[in-house]
Amino acid sequence: xxxxxxxxxxxxxxxxxxxxxxxxxxxxxxxxxxxxxxxxxxxxxxxxxxxxxxxxxxxxxxxxxxxxxxxxxxxxxxxxxxxxxxxxxxxxxxxxxxxxxxxxxxxxxxxx
Amino acid sequence: xxxxxxxxxxxxxxxxxxxxxxxxxxxxxxxxxxxxxxxxxxxxxxxxxxxxxxxxxxxxxxxxxxxxxxxxxxxxxxxxxxxxxxxxxxxxxxxxxxxxxxxxxxxxxxxxxxxx
Numbered sequence: 423x424x425x426x427x428x429x430x431x432x433x434x435x436x437x438x439x440x441x442x443x444x445x446x447x448x449x450x451x452x453x454x455x456x457x458x459x460x461x462x463x464x465x466x467x468x469x470x471x472x473x474x475x476x477x478x479x480x481x482x483x484x485x486x487x488x489x490x491x492x493x494x495x496x497x498x499x500x501x502x503x504x505x506x507x508x509x510x511x512x513x514x515x516x517x518x519x520x521x522x523x524x525x526x527x528x529x530x531x532x533x534x
Numbered sequence: 535x536x537x538x539x540x541x542x543x544x545x546x547x548x549x550x551x552x553x554x555x556x557x558x559x560x561x562x563x564x565x566x567x568x569x570x571x572x573x574x575x576x577x578x579x580x581x582x583x584x585x586x587x588x589x590x591x592x593x594x595x596x597x598x599x600x601x602x603x604x605x606x607x608x609x610x611x612x613x614x615x616x617x618x619x620x621x622x623x624x625x626x627x628x629x630x631x632x633x634x635x636x637x638x639x640x641x642x643x644x645x646x647x648x649x650x
Binding site: 458 | 568579639641
């Protein structure tokens with residue numbers, strides 16, 4: 423049973439525009455969320471996180487929004503750059519443990 | 535930041551042989567490490583939690599006799615794929631939690647296993 427879902431397997435965006443990647447989860451006990459970025463043949467690298475006490479966290483061009491009532495989070499990238507082209511995974515965990523549950527990933531292509 | 539390494543980065547082996555993959559935390563100690571497997575176009579699947587000094591905890595559906603995990607020290611965990619078969623071909627990734635912020639994970643670069 424997939425507890426974390428990314429329903430869009432791919433997304434294409436023009437350079438300079440906003441990229442919005444979405445993630446939904448089913449477990450209401452999740453209270454810590456992360457986004458990872460993965461290039462081909464490499465391990466995922468941590469991008470940004472948010473805890474359930476917040477509804478927004480911003481780091482440079484990356485902003486993560488959390489809607490707890492909807493069990494939904496999103497990653498906004500503004501402005502999008504060609505180097506942002508990668509697969510993005512969202513992950514969630516309960517604060518009591520370190521196990522993370524990953525979404526299936528969204529492949530972002532930023533078109534120059 | 536903390537670094538996790540994996541060795542080898544790529545390995546090709548014959549069906550029926552065993553392959554060992556190492557995961558090392560280079561500048562911090564990790565009492566817990568995690569092993570993931572990535573399927574094509576699918577998410578990273580948590581296989582098992584490696585615990586230093588005790589047995590690994592396997593996720594449902596993961597054969598513990600096939601995927602042997604040994605957490606030999608505070609900086610090293612190994613995953614041995616025994617009697618490998620072509621369906622075991624995959625990308626294997628380990629991770630270790632950030633010591634000062636246990637909610638953050640540092641991932642290794644991954645190991646691409648190809649079983650002929």
